[in-house]
Structure formats: structure tokens, C-alpha cells
Amino acid sequence: LAPWVPVVGLEIHAQISSNSKLFSGSQVQFAAPPNSLVSFFDASLPGTLPVLNRRCVEAAVMTGLALNCSINKKSLFDRKHYFYADLPAGYQITQQRVPIAVNGSLSYSLCIDNKMSQMVTKTVRIKQIQLEQDSGKSLHDDTRSQTLVDLNRAGVGLMEVVMEPDMCCGEEAAAAVRELQLILQTLGSSQAVMAEGQLRVDANVSVHHPGEPYGVRTEVKNINSIRFLAKAVDYEIQRQIEELESGGTILNETRAFDSKLGCTVPMRDKEGKQDYRFMPEPNLPPLILYDAKSLPANMNHQQVVNIDWIHERLPDLPSVKRAKLVEHYGILPEHSFTLLNEDGLTEFFENVVKETQMKPKKVIGWILKDLLGYLKQHSLTVKESPVSSLLLADLLNLLEKKEISSTAAKQVFAELWKGEGKTPLEIVKEKKLELMQDQKELEEICQAVIDGHENEVITMVL
Amino acid sequence: QVSAALREGRVTPTELCQKCLSLIKSTKFLNAYITVAEETALKQAEESEKRYRRGQPLGVLDGIPVAVKDNFNTAGIETTCASNMLKGYISPYNATVVQKLLDQGAVLLGKTNLDEFAMGSGSTDGIFGPVRNPWSYSSQYKEKSVPKSHSEDKESNWVITGGSSGGSAAAVSSFTCFAALGSDTGGSTRNPAAHCGVVGLKPTYGLISRHGLIPLVNSMDVPGILTRCVDDAAVVLGSLAGHDPKDSTTIQDNFKPFELPNLTDVSKLSIGIPKEYHAPGLSSEILALWSKAADLFKNAGAKVIEVSLPHTRYSIVCYHVLCTAEVASNMARFDGLEYGHRSDMNESTESMYAATRREGFNDVVRGRILSGNYFLLKQNYEDYFVKAQKVRRLIASDFVKVFRSGVDVLLTPTTLSDAVPYMEFIKEDNRTRSTQDDILTQAANMAGLPAINVPTALSERGLPVGLQFIGRSFQEKQLLTVAKWFEKQVKFPMIQLEVVKKHDHGVFQHQKSASVS
Numbered sequence: 001l002a003p004w005v006p007v008v009g010l011e012i013h014a015q016i017s018s019n020s021k022l023f024s025g026s027q028v029q030f031a032a033p034p035n036s037l038v039s040f041f042d043a044s045l046p047g048t049l050p051v052l053n054r055r056c057v058e059a060a061v062m063t064g065l066a067l068n069c070s071i072n073k074k075s076l077f078d079r080k081h082y083f084y085a086d087l088p089a090g091y092q093i094t095q096q097r098v099p100i101a102v103n104g105s106l107s108y109s110l111c112i113d114n115k116m117s118q119m120v121t122k123t124v125r126i127k128q129i130q131l132e133q134d135s136g137k138s139l140h141d142d143t144r145s146q147t148l149v150d151l152n153r154a155g156v157g158l159m160e161v162v163m164e165p166d167m168c169c170g171e172e173a174a175a176a177v178r179e180l181q182l183i184l185q186t187l188g189s190s191q192a193v194m195a196e197g198q199l200r201v202d203a204n205v206s207v208h209h210p211g212e213p214y215g216v217r218t219e220v221k222n223i224n225s226i227r228f229l230a231k232a233v234d235y236e237i238q239r240q241i242e243e244l245e246s247g248g249t250i251l252n253e254t255r256a257f258d259s260k261l262g263c264t265v266p267m268r269d270k271e272g273k274q275d276y277r278f279m280p281e282p283n284l285p286p287l288i289l290y291d292a293k294s295l296p297a298n299m300n301h302q303q304v305v306n307i308d309w310i311h312e313r314l315p316d317l318p319s320v321k322r323a324k325l326v327e328h329y330g331i332l333p334e335h336s337f338t339l340l341n342e343d344g345l346t347e348f349f350e351n352v353v354k355e356t357q358m359k360p361k362k363v364i365g366w367i368l369k370d371l372l373g374y375l376k377q378h379s380l381t382v383k384e385s386p387v388s389s390l391l392l393a394d395l396l397n398l399l400e401k402k403e404i405s406s407t408a409a410k411q412v413f414a415e416l417w418k419g420e421g422k423t424p425l426e427i428v429k430e431k432k433l434e435l436m437q438d439q440k441e442l443e444e445i446c447q448a449v450i451d452g453h454e455n456e457v458i459t460m461v462l
Numbered sequence: 463q464v465s466a467a468l469r470e471g472r473v474t475p476t477e478l479c480q481k482c483l484s485l486i487k488s489t490k491f492l493n494a495y496i497t498v499a500e501e502t503a504l505k506q507a508e509e510s511e512k513r514y515r516r517g518q519p520l521g522v523l524d525g526i527p528v529a530v531k532d533n534f535n536t537a538g539i540e541t542t543c544a545s546n547m548l549k550g551y552i553s554p555y556n557a558t559v560v561q562k563l564l565d566q567g568a569v570l571l572g573k574t575n576l577d578e579f580a581m582g583s584g585s586t587d588g589i590f591g592p593v594r595n596p597w598s599y600s601s602q603y604k605e606k607s608v609p610k611s612h613s614e615d616k617e618s619n620w621v622i623t624g625g626s627s628g629g630s631a632a633a634v635s636s637f638t639c640f641a642a643l644g645s646d647t648g649g650s651t652r653n654p655a656a657h658c659g660v661v662g663l664k665p666t667y668g669l670i671s672r673h674g675l676i677p678l679v680n681s682m683d684v685p686g687i688l689t690r691c692v693d694d695a696a697v698v699l700g701s702l703a704g705h706d707p708k709d710s711t712t713i714q715d716n717f718k719p720f721e722l723p724n725l726t727d728v729s730k731l732s733i734g735i736p737k738e739y740h741a742p743g744l745s746s747e748i749l750a751l752w753s754k755a756a757d758l759f760k761n762a763g764a765k766v767i768e769v770s771l772p773h774t775r776y777s778i779v780c781y782h783v784l785c786t787a788e789v790a791s792n793m794a795r796f797d798g799l800e801y802g803h804r805s806d807m808n809e810s811t812e813s814m815y816a817a818t819r820r821e822g823f824n825d826v827v828r829g830r831i832l833s834g835n836y837f838l839l840k841q842n843y844e845d846y847f848v849k850a851q852k853v854r855r856l857i858a859s860d861f862v863k864v865f866r867s868g869v870d871v872l873l874t875p876t877t878l879s880d881a882v883p884y885m886e887f888i889k890e891d892n893r894t895r896s897t898q899d900d901i902l903t904q905a906a907n908m909a910g911l912p913a914i915n916v917p918t919a920l921s922e923r924g925l926p927v928g929l930q931f932i933g934r935s936f937q938e939k940q941l942l943t944v945a946k947w948f949e950k951q952v953k954f955p956m957i958q959l960e961v962v963k964k965h966d967h968g969v970f971q972h973q974k975s976a977s978v979s
């Protein structure tokens with residue numbers, strides 16, 4: 001059988017982290033009482049007009065720059081029409097003709113094997129980033145045959161990041177999204193927490209034989225975590241391959257990922273292709289951005305967004321942070337990935353290093369194996385760790401000064417984990433785990449052991 | 463003049479308000495008002511009176527009764543757009559222009575009648591019925607049958623106001639208010655102004671905030687001002703113009719209200735006469751009047767030249783495409799879910815939408831929505847919408863070229879004829895009528911230019927005929943200055959209405975205008 005080449009592209013919607021919505025002044029807040037954060041504009045009251053939120057524009061520019069995109073100095077807004085209960089105006093304001101940023105790239109790393117010992121770097125092209133409105137939420141109550149509509153989310157700013165179909169499997173897709181998530185969180189442009197709906201991923205999947213044109217693609221929605229993303233993509237690839245190999249065809253359809261069953265199923269509401277009747281948004285003039293060169297002399301600072309100004313203030317991106325960690329502390333690249341992947345772990349590590357004489361190269365083992373191991377076992381975050389960085393540093397100091405053995409240290413760590421408030425020193429004394437330093441005492445013990453096991457000693461000498 | 467009267471204490475705001483309210487009741491047969499806000503108006507008048515007594519009026523508009531077209535949001539007062547879709551809808555906010563008038567102390571008498579959602583040129587297609595032109599009942603109108611009383615059934619020959627801001631035009635014309643707000647998308651303020659013998663000003667697009675004006679065509683709509691004289695229009699303009707952060711299409715430049723100079727020397731003026739405005743169907747009467755007006759300027763020393771706006775004849779078809787496309791989009795929000803009419807049909811959300819929209823909109827609105835959606839379909843978008851945008855650019859460029867060549871102001875007719883009787887008007891459908899009637903006014907909306915109707919003379923039938931001046935972008939001062947000069951020259955007669963005379967205590971009869979002159 002000829003090999004199959006899977007092709008995966010992603011459409012990611014990241015909710016912009018801002019105080020108010022994209023085109024209105026109502027607040028952005030997760031899990032507020034239903035319909036408590038809805039302005040007249042959000043409810044589409046007739047006569048209301050959109051007013052662009054500056055912070056949202058800056059967030060999109062930051063993100064575009066971090067993803068190596070060209071920022072369009074002039075971008076446009078359009079209306080995308082369709083009727084749905086959670087879309088009060090009957091259209092979404094988006095950027096279909098000319099989005100705010102285009103032609104970028106995202107580098108991400110994967111482990112070749114499962115042991116995190118060899119990492120390979122891949123790149124996915126970013127087609128574009130566009131600003132658009134989020135819709136409200138609708139909950140279908142089938143028992144009472146009604147739909148409950150909550151417009152709190154309607155109008156919240158979104159950045160849609162479109163990744164070209166450069167990925168080939170679930171693992172790559174997951175790694176790319178994870179890296180994007182880290183970048184967004186570092187920038188602060190989005191909190192990107194998937195569980196809170198701040199990061200939503202739709203996958204476009206198709207398969208084809210090498211040398212042949214791309215196959216028909218399906219769109220997979222309803223993916224609620226990075227883990228499920230990998231599962232959904234891999235399932236869909238497999239499903240398509242099986243379908244084609246048994247002589248079937250792939251429909252250009254939208255499928256939902258069912259996390260319980262671990263499979264994708266066709267979604268009911270998309271009947272045929274929808275014509276969104278795109279039209280320019282007449283109430284918003286083109287969005288003009290400036291850089292140091294194009295900024296007119298007497299322009300009011302408050303009224304303009306300066307791309308160069310934003311560029312200068314970008315924080316260190318994850319890739320830069322990781323490189324710095326590797327260089328500064330002499331740890332391995334794989335280690336730096338794990339450090340950044342866990343919220344707060346880098347900080348913890350650096351705090352320990354500060355307080356201990358132990359070399360970072362050795363500290364990292366304790367962080368990644370012992371600390372992280374325990375955290376994962378108990379499903380805790382770094383913030384929730386019963387062992388603080390100071391306590392661990394104390395422990396490592398004892399080890400470094402050779403006051404205890406490494407086996408003893410592990411025992412102490414287990415005790416510290418109980419979180420009873422004892423210091424490492426107290427535990428050592430309690431459990432009598434001190435390493436003996438007295439030469440004479442050690443000789444006596446050894447002699448006693450040898451004396452007590454004459455036969456074994458003779459066997460060993462022979 | 464009435465403003466001066468208020469300041470001097472010759473009349474009080476409450477008296478003024480009560481007179482207007484009473485006159486509204488007496489002219490109910492005109493059907494100019496949809497909602498009369500009697501209680502709130504009287505309260506506002508009382509507040510105004512307190513200020514005058516303290517000697518601290520807010521400005522020229524303090525205590526002046528005004529009316530507002532029913533497509534502007536007014537907090538606490540029903541806003542219907544003359545449609546079933548919004549019948550009973552009480553908006554929680556004031557349109558910016560309404561707020562500005564109230565902040566100046568104006569007294570809001572009520573909301574005026576219009577064509578449903580401002581679609582029409584007769585003010586005949588709203589759910590509250592047609593508006594009657596007050597001139598139908600004037601002693602000057604020569605075709606009315608002998609009236610026995612004010613009963614509407616007797617006069618079957620009453621004429622339309624034009625539209626779509628017919629209610630506002632009729633309200634100003636019949637002295638029930640001193641100024642009114644209309645809207646203008648294709649001529650909806652200037653057209654009824656011409657038919658009702660009042661001043662109708664369409665400001666430059668972007669000068670006055672549209673926040674709170676329920677949109678017809680977002681890229682062409684402007685709030686319109688209807689008054690009895692040009693000076694009044696300037697006063698109202700002064701209180702309304704300026705940047706509104708809530709409307710991103712308003713210009714940022716600082717606007718300075720102006721007082722109109724009394725122009726005496728027009729020798730430096732260049733008046734353009736666009737030949738394409740000699741449109742098919744233009745009555746010989748109006749043609750003659752137009753010519754006479756041109757001569758008036760020439761004889762006074764102004765330079766009067768013929769100019770060409772070659773793409774004028776495409777403006778109607780271009781307007782149809784762009785207008786219907788925007789209408790289809792703007793009306794998408796009326797789904798019965800958040801506000802307005804909701805059908806009882808509840809088998810599914812879709813069926814509820816369909817029933818709601820069928821019940822809520824009249825044929826005119828639905829027709830435009832269907833056309834608009836057609837033009838916006840992916841396969842049609844380039845051929846219709848984009849093409850129309852390109853033609854729009856050409857139309858706008860025509861004006862730019864002409865103004866660049868040294869012309870200050872253009873002089874054209876406003877309408878093809880004087881007001882037709884209602885019975886005749888309804889013989890053709892809304893779309894046909896709009897196509898015919900918008901021809902002289904529409905291009906100014908395409909180009910976003912300011913334009914004003916100035917009542918000029920009475921037709922042979924004794925009905926008002928107006929002429930239109932079109933000015934350069936944001937040059938309202940120049941435009942109104944020329945309009946004021948012209949107004950002074952033509953001395954348009956005051957309407958002679960029996961019912962007004964009965965109410966009059968000297969306030970209305972002698973004082974035509976609201977402002978200080």
C-alpha cells in the first residue's frame with residue numbers, strides 16, 4: 001500500500017486579554033452572571049456603533065511581531081453575515097479582506113523519542129492574524145425546547161491565528177499550539193487558557209499520497225485541550241486513511257471531536273456551504289498603524305499605535321528565555337522546555353539556584369524528577385507545592401555539604417512533602433539521617449560488619 | 463426671533479410649549495407625529511422657564527420646541543421607525559444629536575412620522591399611515607375641494623409631503639415646532655423640505671454624529687435639519703456638529719459654530735449649473751424657476767457657469783445596489799430575540815426568525831433586504847457591490863473636479879415637480895417612486911457633500927417649490943451664506959393655514975423663525 005501523507009492546518013482563536021471588549025466598553029470577565037456584561041452595542045440595539053479598542057489592536061500587533069509577521073499598516077474591517085442566537089447583530093465584525101498581520105512563522109520543538117533526550121525544531125507558517133468579535137454563548141435546553149442565550153462573551157476581542165497546513169500529526173499540532181500558548185501568555189496578549197475558552201483550536205485535516213494533490217479536508221471542532229487536540233487530529237487522520245483505503249470518499253465537512261468516545265463525528269448544523277455575504281464594515285474607517293518613520297510629527301500619542309514602540313517593549317519570548325536558561329545555567333535544551341512548560345517552574349528553579357551552592361546542572365535533576373514528579377503524582381501546580389523553593393534549597397545544601405547522602409536526601413524530600421512545617425535539618429536530626437563524618441567511628445562500624453560475616457568475607461577475597 | 467422673545471420674557475417656554483402641543487392636537491389630521499411626549503415636554507419647558515427667570519438660559523435653543531424623526535433613539539420615548547418591528551420599542555439611550563438638543567435646553571415635543579425605516583420618498587409607507595402636506599390645507603393651494611371641516615375624508619386631494627422625513631417637514635411647516643430633525647440618505651430631508659416649503663439641510667457626511675440614528679445606509683446617512691429659515695438651520699447645525707467618540711465616522715477636527723454673515727456682494731461668487739440635473743421628467747415650471755434663480759445670481763454680479771457632472775445618471779442604479787446591500791446587512795439584527803417584535807411562532811429558532819421578519823417588516827423593507835442579499839452573494843459581489851463602489855468614486859470625483867475648477871456652490875432643482883396628490887402618488891410602487899424622486903438629491907449623498915433646499919416660490923397649483931444648493935465638503939458656512947442670500951431675494955410666502963391663525967397670539971404669525979436675527 002502506498003504511504004499516506006497527512007496534512008494538518010490549524011485555526012486558533014485566542015481571546016484578547018483586555019479590560020473591555022473589541023468595539024464596546026463593556027467589561028471582559030470569565031464566569032460573570034449571565035447577561036451582566038452587555039452594552040447596548042453588544043446587544044445590537046439599533047443605532048449603536050462600533051468603537052475600536054486600542055488595547056486589542058496593540059495585543060494583535062504584539063502577537064504579530066512575536067510570530068514574525070508583517071504588520072499591515074492599513075487593515076480593514078468587514079461584516080460576516082449569518083443568523084444565530086448568539087450573534088445579536090446577525091453579522092460578526094472581522095477582518096476578511098486585509099487582516100492586521102500576515103506571513104509569519106512559529107518555531108516549536110518535539111521530542112524524537114519519549115525520553116525527552118532528543119529534540120527537533122520545526123516551523124509552521126502563520127498565514128495571518130485577524131481581529132474579530134467573539135460571539136455570545138447559547139445553551140440548548142432540549143427538555144424544555146428552548147435555547148438560553150448569554151451575551152457576556154458577545155463582542156469580546158479575538159485574534160484568529162491561521163497556521164498553514166505544515167504539520168503532519170497530532171503531536172506536531174499539539175506542540176505548535178503549546179508554543180503559541182506560551183508566547184501569548186508571555187506577551188500578555190491573551191491568557192490562552194483552553195479550559196476557560198480563551199484559546200480555541202479548530203483543525204483542518206486531510207491525507208494524500210506523496211506526489212499527488214492534497215486530499216479533501218475536514219474541519220474538526222470542539223477540541224477542549226491540547227491533549228485532545230493531538231488525539232482528535234490523529235483519530236481523524238486514521239479515519240480518513242481507513243475510509244479511503246476501503247474505497248470511500250472524504251466529505252468536505254465539519255466534524256466535532258467527542259472526547260468521551262475519542263472520535264470525530266459529523267456536525268449537524270452545517271448544511272452545504274454558507275455564503276457569508278461579506279461586506280466592508282461601513283462604520284469603521286481603515287485601521288492605520290504607524291512606525292517611527294511614518295509617524296507624523298504633531299500626532300497625538302493617544303490616538304496612534306506605533307508598531308516600533310511596541311516592538312521595543314516586547315518581552316523575551318519563550319525561545320529566547322529557554323536559550324538564556326541553557327546558556328546561563330548550563331542545563332540541556334530539553335530541560336529548558338520542561339521548565340517553561342510548567343507554570344511557575346522556572347521561577348522555582350531560579351529561586352532554588354539562588355539559595356544553594358549546588359550547581360544548577362545538579363539542581364535541575366531535583367526540579368524535573370523529584371519536584372515535578374511529586375507534583376504530577378498529586379495533580380498539583382507549582383504554586384500549590386507544599387515544598388517551597390527555600391526548603392528545597394536548604395535540603396540541597398545539606399546534600400552538597402555532604403551532611404547527608406543522596407538516598408537520605410530523597411527520604412527527607414518525601415517527608416517535606418507531607419508539609420508538616422519541619423525544616424530539612426529537623427527531619428534529618430529526627431530520622432538520624434546524618435552522614436557520619438567521624439573516621440574512627442566509621443572504621444569501627446566497618447570492622448564490626450566484617451567481623452560478623454567471616455564466611456562472606458573469605459568468599460569475597462577468594 | 464422667538465428666542466429673543468423668550469429672553470425678553472414676552473413669551474415663556476411653557477406657554478410656547480403648550481401652544482405647540484395644542485396646535486399639534488388641532489393638526490392631528492396631518493398625521494405628522496407618531497408620538498407626542500406631552501408630559502416630558504412640559505417638564506422640559508418648566509425647567510427652561512426656571513433658567514430664563516434666573517437669567518441663565520443655556521443658549522439660543524433653550525425652551526425652543528423641536529420634533530425628532532422617529533428613527534432617532536430617544537430614551538424613554540417610543541422609537542418605532544414606523545415599523546411593526548419596533549412598535550412599542552423604548553430605547554434606553556438618546557441619540558447623540560437628541561442629547562445635544564436636550565443639553566441646549568430644547569423642548570422635545572415628540573417623534574415624527576416617516577416611511578418605514580426611512581425607505582421611501584413620500585412618507586406614505588409607514589405603519590401609522592401617510593403624512594399629509596400642510597399646504598394641502600393652505601389657502602394658497604388651488605386644487606383642494608371646499609372644506610366643510612378639518613375632517614380628513616373630505617379632502618381627497620391632499621398632497622404628499624415627500625419623504626422620508628415627511629413628518630418632520632410637516633411639523634415645521636405647520637408651526638407645531640420651530641425645528642425638526644430628519645435624516646437624509648438619498649434626499650430624505652431635502653425632498654420633503656421642498657414639498658413643504660421649509661429649509662432642509664443635509665450636512666457633510668462625518669460632520670454630525672450618527673450615533674443613535676437607526677441606520678439605513680451607514681455610508682450615506684446623515685442627520686438632517688429642517689427649519690423655517692436658513693439662519694435657524696445654522697443655529698441648529700452649530701449645536702449638533704462636531705466629533706463624537708461614539709461615532710468613528712465623524713471627523714476629528716474641531717468644529718466652530720458660526721453666525722451667518724449677511725451677504726450683500728455676490729460678485730466673487732461662482733455658481734455652477736450642472737447640466738445633467740435637467741433630468742427627464744423635470745417639470746417646465748421648475749425648469750423655469752431654476753433658470754430664473756440662475757439669472758438672479760447673474761444679475762447680482764455673480765459668475766454663473768454651466769458645469770458637467772457626467773456620472774449623475776448612474777447614481778440611482780448605483781444607489782440601489784449599495785443601499786439594498788447595506789439594508790440587508792443592517793436589518794439582520796432584527797431577529798426578534800433581543801428587542802422589538804417577536805413572532806409567536808416557536809417551532810424552531812429559524813421559523814421564529816422568518817415569521818418575525820415577515821410580520822415585522824413591510825414589503826418595501828423586505829424587498830430591499832432580498833435585493834441586497836442577492837448583490838452580496840459571493841458570486842455577485844464583484845459585479846454589483848464592488849462595481850457600484852467604483853461608480854460611486856466616479857460620481858464623487860465629478861464634484862471634486864467641478865469644485866476644483868473654481869465653482870463655489872452648485873444650484874439645482876430639488877424635486878422634479880411640486881407635491882403630487884396622494885391618490886396619484888400611490889399609483890406607482892415605492893421603488894419606482896424612489897427611483898424617480900431621488901434623482902436630483904441622491905448624488906450629494908454619494909459624494910458626502912452638504913446640500914440644502916431653500917423654498918423658492920409657489921407653483922401654479924399653489925404648492926411650494928424649492929431649489930437646491932450643493933456645497934463643498936465641510937464648507938457649510940459658505941453654503942448657508944449663499945442660501946441665506948437667496949432666501950432673502952426670493953421672499954418665499956408664508957403658509958396661510960386657518961388652524962394656525964386660530965391658535966396664533968402673535969407668536970407664529972409674525973415670527974417665522976426661532977433664532978435671533
